[in-house]
Amino acid sequence: MDKDKFMDVFKQVTSDVIIEIALVIAVATAIVWLSQRILPWLADNLFGKRRLLVLAFIPTIRVVVFVFALVWIVPLVIEPNVQNMIAILSAVGIAIGFAMKDYVSSLLAGINAVYELPYRPGDWIEVDGAYGEVKHVGMRAVEIVTPDDTVVFIPHQKLWTGLIYNANNGGPSLMCVVDFYLAPEHDIHAVKHLLEDVALTSPYVQLAKPISVVVSEKPWGTHYKLKSYPIDPRQQFQFTTDLTARGKNAVREAGFKLASLSPEHAVLGVP
Template sequence: MERTLTDLLSTDVFRTLGTGGLWELGLILAAATLLIVLLQKSLPWLANRLRGRRRHLLLAMVPLLRLVIIIGAFLLMVPRVIEPSLQNMVAVLGSLGLALGFALKDYASSLVAGIVAVGEAPYRNGDWVEIDGIYGEVRHVGVRALQLVTPDDNLVTIPHQLLWTQPISNANNGNPRLQCIADFHVAPIHDGARVRAVLEDVALTSAYIALNEPIVVIVQEQPWGTRYRVRAYPIDARQQFRFASDLSVRGKAQLLRLGIALASVPALAETAAG
């Protein structure tokens, strides 16, 4: 005859913990905490002294190793608290999961999404991503949430739960380089081939350019003039804003030096009025 859950909880599910058992649990918990702290301090410290793909691979290992430590500590602690029989484990863990599922539905959803994020890797430490309109570098992928540092140096915590409902734009996807875009708006009357060549030279001579990546200048005709978009890659993703600023400042200066007129506010106003 099957025992009820009340009978299980009142008889032989939980083991009697003596002083030695409590010490074992405390040591396991302390060791796991210490390993996680050392992991989260040492690997980012080492990664910041590396460059390129090795830095991103090392940073991406942090959440995976932390999850392994947490699961390992849990597996070591459970047999010391519960009599390790199949019936006991099913009854206790099933009841615990059901209670947590109702009480912490959103939190549990973020935890599950965090595990999925570790496996599918839509973002990793060191990636530049945009989630729900927030753009920044992933600095920490936790069990429940990730932390972004925005270009304005704001730390933003985003729950993994948004993985289910929000699109995630990853600019570099584990790569040390990402594409930067600099826009130039030129008045209608000009030599397009010359402007395009000038902007290609500006990108090619930048101190931040990754020479083994393509440089593309896209030309789009608009009612008010012509828009040129320079697409190129900096050596390191963290240089993206300095690189884009360098392209914009040097490109504008070079166009003005050659007597090429830029699109002006009156031209835009006339277009809107027409």
Template sequence: MSAINYQFYLLAQSAGDAAKETAEQTREIVSKITTGKIAQGVFILLAAYLTLKILDKLVLWLSERIAKEWRLRVKQFLPFLRMIVLTTATVVLMNLFLNLSKENILAVTGTVAVALGFAFKDFASSIIAGIVGLFESPYGVGDRIKIGEHYGEVVSYGLRSVQIQTPNDNIVTIPHNKIWTEALSNSNAGALEAQVVTEFYFAHEIDVNLVRKILYRVAQTSKYTALKLPIAVVMTEKPWGSSFKLKAYPLDARDEFIYQTDLTVRAKCAFAKHKLSYPRMFDVENKNIS
């Protein structure tokens, strides 16, 4: 046998030995797959899916039928319950199809980590951010948040993403990894109330003290106002007129836009009675209102 042929023989033998070793390792990690195990696996997946659906409906149903101050606290349990169900299902499936010795667990963990790192980088990043979010709590179910250009109430907290319901009743799904790169604004952070800012504009010659009294009174007498929280009227001067911001809290953050409408309608009725003048159209069109 020539030297070249002998080298090829050694290479082929090495490749064959490596393939045999890989096959042996695979057989050691993966247990014997039978029809019964497949049926059990399908049953576990269906059970986990149904459990998640039941949990979602049960927790949301319960949160809407208890005292308002407990509604958001009950909803906060939903992400943790979902994570427990998913983790349990994953562990049971791994025990069913894998021989989970100490060495095999390390091998599977390393393989999965490499696969996720290269093939599912964004997916893995979203899951990690979701798990971190459970403990840091930048938002939870029931919170009113803004991520990027999207604003609304958090209605679902999944392992990979969060779903918010916008004021236009659209459901927007946002991956958790957006918290790494996007600014996040949370209006109520688990509280039932969230501040609502209502803006009003007037000409320079109006009675400033009268406007402040009217706005304060309008907020104080609204049936939606949480009177235990502060009411503030803030004024700034603009080239085109005077800008007023009425800052107050509704009893329930869900009433944000109904509350804002109630304040605006009742305030405008009071302004009309006192014949308070608004900025002239020429000034508004040629100046930037901010």
């Protein structure tokens, strides 16, 4: 009897309905598949805001297509009334509660991620010590590629409890910080201006953004932090390399001495 009642929830599925469902799934899959291939390719040929805008479409398209397909398919197999919906939701709820809690939590967090935007394709994020560029925001996990070209899959579930550090937050601006250590006896203003010029003359620097130098005194010398932005977040490592190389040369050529730690500080410096 209960089984009959449960089966009443479903409509009679004819071969036409099956074909229609298959077609909807096929078209939806094709749209998502194409968007996940064409848009990243297009984005690779663009820069700055345009690139990030194109990348942001990928998860949005997937969610829109998924919802559209669901709205299309459900009424084909289920009589859409309140009683039936309660029955179906209860069954789904029990299944989720017992067997697929983590998976569904990640799926829901994935949908949440599309709207809350803690990360988007093209963002540089750090989660649990893994830092890299978001390449793909999937249904269950976000895929990042680290500077060492390692792919890391991070379940969206981390959204609920973990800390997510986003270095550029959907924009093309990503601050880079380069450290310089100088022996204590020198003119700090002269070095500060010199380091600002080092950033100003880098071809990678985004001139629309500020350049600043922060100085702090340490027992062994003076610590300079040169802060500036590359034109494109993808250039951050080449940019910091360029700043470091030219910065060290400029400091030496100007007659300033780089700091060298005394043995006791060097030992203290080791974690």
